[in-house]
């Protein structure tokens with residue numbers, strides 16, 4: 073590659089690797105996704121059909137005391153970081169086949185990023 077193009081290629085590669093960790097963050101868009109797609113089952117601070125989600129980024133999977141998790145989530149050894157949440161929200165049952173989260177997934181990467189950002193801001 074000609075030396076002049078190298079910085080461009082690097083910038084492009086960086087841009088490709090950023091989506092999950094984007095620092096830019098539109099909280100209002102995230103709140104809207106949360107309200108339309110998640111709040112039927114989740115609240116930030118109370119357990120409903122699903123466990124409360126405030127503080128979920130960095131929390132061990134399946135760890136809210138007293139919440140009745142599926143065996144997959146209860147037995148998982150991971151922590152919810154940005155990458156794992158992104159995979160989970162893309163297709164929950166692909167990550168944890170036994171999950172009881174009856175949600176087919178958010179295919180739209182912008183919606184996933186927005187809601188992830190919203191959750192990060194309520195950690």
Ligand code: HEC
Pocket residue numbers: 105106109110111112113114121122123125128132133134135136140141142143144145146152157161170171172173174175178187
């Ligand atoms: C139809 C109800 C429902 C909807 C809609 C739903 N969830 Fe869930 N969610 C659940 C249930 C039930 C669980 C527990 C799953 C299990 O134990 O397998 C869960 C678990 C989770 C967990 C893991 C929490 C933990 O403590 O390990 C996260 C993160 C999560 N949901 C995020 C979301 C987000 C973000 C949305 C919206 C984009 C969403 N969920 C939509 C019901 C739902």
